[in-house]
Amino acid sequence: MSDVNTRIGDIVSSNDIVLFMKGTPLFPQCGFSSRAIAILEHLNVPYESVDVLQDMEIRQAIKSFSEWPTIPQLYVKGEFVGGSDIMMEMYEAGELHQLIADAGIAAQG
Amino acid sequence: MAMTAPEIEALIRTALPDAEVTITDLAGDGDHYAAHVVSSAFAGKPRVAQHKLVYEALGGRMGGVLHALQLTTAVPN
Numbered sequence: 001m002s003d004v005n006t007r008i009g010d011i012v013s014s015n016d017i018v019l020f021m022k023g024t025p026l027f028p029q030c031g032f033s034s035r036a037i038a039i040l041e042h043l044n045v046p047y048e049s050v051d052v053l054q055d056m057e058i059r060q061a062i063k064s065f066s067e068w069p070t071i072p073q074l075y076v077k078g079e080f081v082g083g084s085d086i087m088m089e090m091y092e093a094g095e096l097h098q099l100i101a102d103a104g105i106a107a108q109g
Numbered sequence: 110m111a112m113t114a115p116e117i118e119a120l121i122r123t124a125l126p127d128a129e130v131t132i133t134d135l136a137g138d139g140d141h142y143a144a145h146v147v148s149s150a151f152a153g154k155p156r157v158a159q160h161k162l163v164y165e166a167l168g169g170r171m172g173g174v175l176h177a178l179q180l181t182t183a184v185p186n
Contacts, residue, residue: 031177068157069164069172085180086156 004061012075016105017047020062021072025049032084036072039084039091044107045100077103111140112175117167124166125150127185135179143179152184 012018017040023029025037040047052059052071059071066073066080074081076099081087090096114132121130121144128148135141144163151159159182164171171178 063172067161069169071172080157082157082160086160089156089181 004057005065008058008062008065011048011050013078015048015075016077016103017045017100018075019047019049019072020052020058020075021049022051022053024051029053030071032070033072036074036084036087039087039096042091043096043100045105046108076100076105111138112170113139114142117142117144117175117178120168120170121146121163121166125162129185135177141177142175143181145181145183147183147185149185151182156182 019033019036019040021028021030021033021036023033025041028034028037037049050058052062062071062073063069068080068083070083072084074083074087081096081099082090087096090099114134118130118132122128125146125148127150128146130147131145133143135143146163148162150162154162160180163180163182167175167178
């Protein structure tokens with residue numbers, strides 16, 4: 001258990017933006033993950049994704065790591081931001097742009 | 110083992126008695142819902158904390174028997 005938490009900690013600290021999701025950005029396997037990817041694509045920022053369907057250990061542990069019961073989960077600069085509903089609310093309010101800009105992450109050219 | 114909209118609303122209102130809960134059955138299949146929850150309990154809390162209050166009210170069903178619940182939260186005007 002502590003090993004997988006270390007792995008998750010490494011993933012979220014070594015990627016400015018990382019989405020834990022079901023499936024891949026090209027082939028999301030769940031509507032919520034698909035929505036989260038669409039938001040990240042609209043923001044036009046570089047991000048990493050982790051397919052929890054390919055890693056059962058992470059799939060279970062991520063929920064206690066963040067104390068959040070569902071996937072997808074977005075992390076920016078090592079901080080848990082929320083799931084797809086919160087991403088959508090923040091996106092619509094312009095808060096997600098702001099969070100990413102404040103984190104010093106530039107949009108892709 | 111899906112849940113009905115009244116079951117979801119009852120669980121939320123047990124934990125957040127003042128909550129106004131609006132539930133929409135998105136697909137008409139009793140398995141994909143959207144819930145809008147308005148409660149004074151959310152005042153001053155960040156969104157993640159607001160959503161966690163609702164998830165706690167659902168007592169571990171979120172991500173389990175309740176797979177698809179789109180959630181939005183707000184504080185009463």
